[in-house]
Amino acid sequence: MSIRLGNSCVNCQKYEDHxxxxxxxxxxxxxxxxxxxxxxxxxxxxxxxxxxxYMSATCPNPKKAAPHMLCNHWAPQEVA
Structure with missing residues (x-):
């Protein structure tokens, strides 16, 4: 099963602060x-x-992780 962002108001250009x-x-x-x-x-x-x-036990590359770097396991901190 894949995870996707839904068509909810928080992902809409017309949304601002609820x-x-x-x-x-x-x-x-x-x-x-x-x-x-x-x-x-x-x-x-x-x-x-x-x-x-980043900087947690679930980071797949804790010795290499640094600002401006990106790996295949990136997960946003929050969507909104």
């Missing part, structure tokens, strides 16, 4: 609409320091 700018209403992770417009980049700086595994 608020839909298009519909002018409060929204959350469970909401989406037909006007959904995916953000071009949710995280535009994937590297060791933005990885949830």
């Amino acid at each position: 608020f839909c700018q298009l519909h002018e209403t409060t929204v959350g992770t469970k909401h989406t609409c037909d006007s959904f417009d995916m953000r071009a980049a949710i995280k535009d700086d994937p590297n060791c320091t933005t990885c949830s595994r």
